[in-house]
Amino acid sequence: MHKSTALLTDMYELTMVDSTLASGTADRQSVFEVFSRRLPSGRRYGVVAGTGRILDEIASFTFSDEELTYLKDTKIVSPETVDWLANYKFSGDIYGYAEGECFFPQSPILTVTGTFAEAVILETLVLSILNHDAAVAAAASRMTIAAHGRPCLEMGARRTHERAAVSAARAAAVGGFAGTSVLEAGRTYGIPAIGTAAHSFTLVHDTEEQAFAAQVATMGPDTTLLVDTYDVERGVARAVQAAREAGGELGAVRLDSGDLVAQAFTVRKQLDDLGATSTKITVTSDLDEYAIAALGAAPVDSYGVGTKLVTGSGFPTAELVYKLVAREDANGNMKEVAKKSASKKSYGGLKVAGRLADEDGVAREEVIVSAESWEQGRAELEEMGARPLQVPLVLGGSIQPHHSVAEASEHHISSRNQLPYQAWRLSAGEPALPSRMLDIFEGDNNPYEG
Amino acid sequence: MHKSTALLTDMYELTMVDSTLASGTADRQSVFEVFSRRLPSGRRYGVVAGTGRILDEIASFTFSDEELTYLKDTKIVSPETVDWLANYKFSGDIYGYAEGECFFPQSPILTVTGTFAEAVILETLVLSILNHDAAVAAAASRMTIAAHGRPCLEMGARRTHERAAVSAARAAAVGGFAGTSVLEAGRTYGIPAIGTAAHSFTLVHDTEEQAFAAQVATMGPDTTLLVDTYDVERGVARAVQAAREAGGELGAVRLDSGDLVAQAFTVRKQLDDLGATSTKITVTSDLDEYAIAALGAAPVDSYGVGTKLVTGSGFPTAELVYKLVAREDANGNMKEVAKKSASKKSYGGLKVAGRLADEDGVAREEVIVSAESWEQGRAELEEMGARPLQVPLVLGGSIQPHHSVAEASEHHISSRNQLPYQAWRLSAGEPALPSRMLDIFEGDNNPYEG
Numbered sequence: 001m002h003k004s005t006a007l008l009t010d011m012y013e014l015t016m017v018d019s020t021l022a023s024g025t026a027d028r029q030s031v032f033e034v035f036s037r038r039l040p041s042g043r044r045y046g047v048v049a050g051t052g053r054i055l056d057e058i059a060s061f062t063f064s065d066e067e068l069t070y071l072k073d074t075k076i077v078s079p080e081t082v083d084w085l086a087n088y089k090f091s092g093d094i095y096g097y098a099e100g101e102c103f104f105p106q107s108p109i110l111t112v113t114g115t116f117a118e119a120v121i122l123e124t125l126v127l128s129i130l131n132h133d134a135a136v137a138a139a140a141s142r143m144t145i146a147a148h149g150r151p152c153l154e155m156g157a158r159r160t161h162e163r164a165a166v167s168a169a170r171a172a173a174v175g176g177f178a179g180t181s182v183l184e185a186g187r188t189y190g191i192p193a194i195g196t197a198a199h200s201f202t203l204v205h206d207t208e209e210q211a212f213a214a215q216v217a218t219m220g221p222d223t224t225l226l227v228d229t230y231d232v233e234r235g236v237a238r239a240v241q242a243a244r245e246a247g248g249e250l251g252a253v254r255l256d257s258g259d260l261v262a263q264a265f266t267v268r269k270q271l272d273d274l275g276a277t278s279t280k281i282t283v284t285s286d287l288d289e290y291a292i293a294a295l296g297a298a299p300v301d302s303y304g305v306g307t308k309l310v311t312g313s314g315f316p317t318a319e320l321v322y323k324l325v326a327r328e329d330a331n332g333n334m335k336e337v338a339k340k341s342a343s344k345k346s347y348g349g350l351k352v353a354g355r356l357a358d359e360d361g362v363a364r365e366e367v368i369v370s371a372e373s374w375e376q377g378r379a380e381l382e383e384m385g386a387r388p389l390q391v392p393l394v395l396g397g398s399i400q401p402h403h404s405v406a407e408a409s410e411h412h413i414s415s416r417n418q419l420p421y422q423a424w425r426l427s428a429g430e431p432a433l434p435s436r437m438l439d440i441f442e443g444d445n446n447p448y449e450g
Numbered sequence: 451m452h453k454s455t456a457l458l459t460d461m462y463e464l465t466m467v468d469s470t471l472a473s474g475t476a477d478r479q480s481v482f483e484v485f486s487r488r489l490p491s492g493r494r495y496g497v498v499a500g501t502g503r504i505l506d507e508i509a510s511f512t513f514s515d516e517e518l519t520y521l522k523d524t525k526i527v528s529p530e531t532v533d534w535l536a537n538y539k540f541s542g543d544i545y546g547y548a549e550g551e552c553f554f555p556q557s558p559i560l561t562v563t564g565t566f567a568e569a570v571i572l573e574t575l576v577l578s579i580l581n582h583d584a585a586v587a588a589a590a591s592r593m594t595i596a597a598h599g600r601p602c603l604e605m606g607a608r609r610t611h612e613r614a615a616v617s618a619a620r621a622a623a624v625g626g627f628a629g630t631s632v633l634e635a636g637r638t639y640g641i642p643a644i645g646t647a648a649h650s651f652t653l654v655h656d657t658e659e660q661a662f663a664a665q666v667a668t669m670g671p672d673t674t675l676l677v678d679t680y681d682v683e684r685g686v687a688r689a690v691q692a693a694r695e696a697g698g699e700l701g702a703v704r705l706d707s708g709d710l711v712a713q714a715f716t717v718r719k720q721l722d723d724l725g726a727t728s729t730k731i732t733v734t735s736d737l738d739e740y741a742i743a744a745l746g747a748a749p750v751d752s753y754g755v756g757t758k759l760v761t762g763s764g765f766p767t768a769e770l771v772y773k774l775v776a777r778e779d780a781n782g783n784m785k786e787v788a789k790k791s792a793s794k795k796s797y798g799g800l801k802v803a804g805r806l807a808d809e810d811g812v813a814r815e816e817v818i819v820s821a822e823s824w825e826q827g828r829a830e831l832e833e834m835g836a837r838p839l840q841v842p843l844v845l846g847g848s849i850q851p852h853h854s855v856a857e858a859s860e861h862h863i864s865s866r867n868q869l870p871y872q873a874w875r876l877s878a879g880e881p882a883l884p885s886r887m888l889d890i891f892e893g894d895n896n897p898y899e900g
Contacts (some may be wrong), residue, residue: 007634008612012645014633016670019647025654032650057612070637078668116488116654123648124632126614127608155460159767161618162458162507165578183464184457184575187520195462197469198573200482202776203787204475204566214473217464232791243730307767316761317609321627323542324650332871337653340680 003137018170026117028328034110040315049171051099091397100412123322133171135312140175146292151178151302197251202229212242221248248290252280257383268299351379356385366435468527477566478778484560490765494882499621500550500583539845550862558801573772583621585762590625596742601628606760618760652679662692671698702730718749802827804836808839816885
C-alpha cells in the first residue's frame with residue numbers, strides 16, 4: 001500500500017487545479033465548509049468524528065515521485081500542474097467542531113480556508129474520513145445511550161473493509177465504546193483490545209471440557225468462555241467447573257446465538273444456583289441499539305456489537321458535503337457564493353457557530369452567524385451567551401493541539417449530556433436542536449451571476 | 451499507517467493461537483470455509499470480489515518487531531506465542547471461486563486448509579475483504595444490469611472510508627463498472643480514472659462563461675461540462691458555445707441535480723436544436739439501480755454512481771462467515787465438525803462445488819458435494835456434468851496465478867449471463883439458483899460431542 005494519501009482523491013480535484021492554474025483563479029483565497037443539509041432520518045444528532053485522522057492524513061498528503069509519475073504517464077494534468085503538485089503542502093487554516101461534539105443540520109463542522117487550489121484538493125479525503133467516521137460514531141452513541149452505562153465493545157471488523165475497521169473502532173470509542181476486538185486499533189489509538197475465543201476453538205478440541213481447560217490454562221479463570229457451541233446449559237456448567245478446577249471463579253460467559261433475553265435470565269439463574277454470582281454475562285449476537293435497549297431489563301453485563309455498528313446501523317454514511325462558500329473576486333474582495341438550486345438551499349459565506357442553553361444548562365438552539373472573521377463571529381456569539389463550537393485545528397499549515405480519542409470521547413459524552421431529552425430517543429424524528437441561521441447569504445439570490 | 455496487515459485481526463484469533471499452542475491442538479490439520487447462510491434479502495445472487503486483494507494482503511501478513519512489541523507490551527499472548535508469530539507465514543492451501551463468479555447460499559467460496567493456528571489467524575482479514583468487496587460488487591452488478599449496456603462510472607469515494615473507497619472502486623469494476631473517480635484505484639489497479647469539475651470550479655470563476663472557457667482550454671472541447679450550477683438551460687447553451695469557441699463540439703454535459711428523467715429529455719432536445727447531436731449526457735445525482743432503471747428510456751449516455759454503490763445499495767456487508775468444518779482428531783484422523791444450533795443449520799466437512807446447466811446452457815443448480823479431497827469432489831462433479839467452480843489460489847503457501855481485475859470483470863459478466871432470467875430482477879426474492887447439498891454432514895447430529 002502506498003503511504004501517501006494524495007491519490008485518495010477524486011480525479012476532478014486535480015483537473016480543477018489544472019484548469020484554475022491556467023485560468024489564474026487557483027490562487028484566489030477561498031473558504032470551503034463541511035456541513036450536512038439534513039441528518040439521516042434515524043438520527044436526532046450527529047457526532048463529529050475523524051477530525052484527528054484528518055490532521056494525521058493531511059500530513060501525508062504530499063505528492064512523491066510515485067504519485068507524480070502516475071499523473072504524468074496518464075496525462076491527467078499538465079506538466080506545469082505536476083510541478084505545482086510536487087511542491088504541494090497545505091498552508092491554510094482549518095477550524096472545526098472539536099472531535100466528539102454533537103452537530104445538527106447546517107452546523108459548519110469543518111471550515112478550510114486557503115487558496116482555491118490548495119483547499120479544493122483536500123475535498124475527497126476530508127469527506128471520506130468525516131462521512132465514514134461520523135456515521136459510525138453516531139451509531140455508537142445511540143448504542144451507548146441504549147446500554148445505559150453497561151460497557152459496549154466493538155467487534156465488527158469482519159463485516160467492513162479491513163482498514164475501515166480500524167477507523168470504525170476509533171469512531172466507536174469516540175461514541176462511548178469501551179473496547180475493540182481489532183488489534184490495529186489497539187496499537188494505533190491505544191483503545192483497549194478485547195477478545196478470547198470463537199466456536200472454532202471449541203471445535204478444534206475433542207471435547208468442550210478440553211477447550212475450556214485449555215483457555216483457562218492460558219488466560220486464567222477470569223476469562224470469558226463461549227458457552228453455546230453445543231448446549232448452553234451444559235456449557236455453562238462446564239465453564240464454571242473449568243475455572244474452579246484452575247482455582248478461581250469464572251470471569252464471564254459469552255452468549256452468541258438464540259433468544260438473548262430469555263437466555264440471559266436462564267443463564268443468570270444457573271450461574272447463581274452454582275454459586276457463581278460474580279461471573280458475568282456478555283452477549284454478542286447481531287446487536288443494534290434496539291436489541292440493546294430490549295436487553296435493558298435482562299441480567300446482561302456487557303454488549304459486543306459487530307455488523308450494525310461498523311455499518312452505521314442503517315446509515316452507513318453521514319450526509320456531509322464540502323462546499324465553496326466564499327472566494328476572492330478579480331479585484332481581491334471576498335465574495336460569498338453558493339450554488340443555485342430549487343431543491344436544495346445553500347448558504348454562502350464564512351459561518352461561526354455556537355450552542356445556546358437555557359438557565360438549567362440544557363441546550364436549546366444551534367446558532368450559526370455569518371461573519372467577516374472568526375474573531376468577529378465569536379464575539380457576536382459570546383454576546384448572545386452561546387458556547388462557541390469551533391476550535392483552530394490547522395493555522396498557516398501547522399497542525400494545532402487537538403483531542404486524543406479518549407478526550408474526544410469525554411467531550412462527546414459531555415456534549416450529549418447537554419442535549420435535551422429528545423436526543424435520547426431512538427425513534428426517527430426531528431433533530432434534537434433546531435439550527436438558527438443569522439444574516440446568512442442564500443444562493444437563491446446570487447448577485448454574482450446574471 | 452503500518453504496512454503489515456497482521457494486526458488487522460480480532461484479538462481472539464491470537465488468543466486462540468496462544469491457547470491451542472499450549473493445549474497441543476494448534477498443529478491439527480484443519481479446514482475452514484467461507485460461505486453465506488443466506489443472501490441479503492435484496493439480492494438474487496452474490497458476486498465473489500476481493501480474492502485478488504486477499505492474496506496481496508496475505509503476502510504482508512507477517513509480524514515484524516513493531517507488531518510483536520505491541521503484543522509483548524500488552525501481554526495479549528505468551529512469550530512462546532510471540533516467538534511462534536515471529537516465524538508466521540501461511541504455508542497451507544487456499545481454494546476458492548474464481549474472482550467475479552456468482553455465488554449462492556452455502557456456496558463454499560473460499561476454503562483454507564492448514565494447521566488450525568495458521569488458518570484461524572487469517573479469519574478476520576479474509577472476512578473483512580470479502581464481506582466488503584462482495585457487497586459492493588453485488589450492488590455494482592445490479593446497477594450494470596439496470597444500465598443495460600450504458601457505461602456506469604464509480605464516484606463514491608467521499609461517502610466511504612478513504613481506503614475502502616479504493617477497494618470499492620475495484621469491486622465496482624469486478625461488477626462491470628467502466629471507470630472510477632478515485633486516482634489511487636487508477637494507479638493501483640489500472641482502472642480508468644474519470645472526472646472533470648465540480649460546482650466549486652464554476653463558483654470560483656466570476657462567471658460561468660469564464661469557468662467553461664477555462665475548462666475547455668485545459669481539457670479540450672471534448673470535455674464534460676457541469677451545467678447546473680445556476681440555470682441548466684443557460685448552462686447548456688454556454689457549454690456548447692464554449693466548446694465551439696475552442697474549435698470543437700462539446701463532449702458531454704453533466705446533470706447533478708433535479709428531476710433527471712425530465713431534464714434529460716429537455717437537455718437532449720436543446721442540444722439537438724443547437725446542432726450538438728454528438729454531445730452526450732451524463733447524470734450523477736443520487737443514483738442507485740432503481741433510478742438507473744427508471745432512466746432507461748431517457749436519452750442518457752452514462753451514469754455516475756456514488757453513495758449507493760460504495761455502501762452496497764442497502765446491504766453494506768455480505769453475510770459471509772469463516773467456519774471450521776473439519777480438523778484432525780487426537781489420533782490424526784480428519785473429523786467433520788459443525789456448531790450445533792437450533793436456529794442456524796451448519797454443514798461440516800470439505801465441500802466441492804459445481805454449477806449445473808440445462809441443455810441451453812442456462813444454469814439451474816448449485817451442487818455442493820462432500821468430498822475427501824479436491825480431486826475426488828471434482829471428479830464427482832464432472833461426472834454429473836457440472837462446471838467446477840473452485841480454483842487453487844494458494845498451494846503450500848505459494849500464491850498461484852489468478853484473475854486480474856479486468857479478468858474478474860469478464861468472468862463475472864460471463865457467469866452472470868449464464869444465470870436464468872430471475873437473476874436479472876431487481877426486486878427482492880429467492881436466489882436465482884437453488885443450492886443442493888449432497889452427502890453433507892450436519893452439525894445437528896454431531897457425534898463428536900456427548
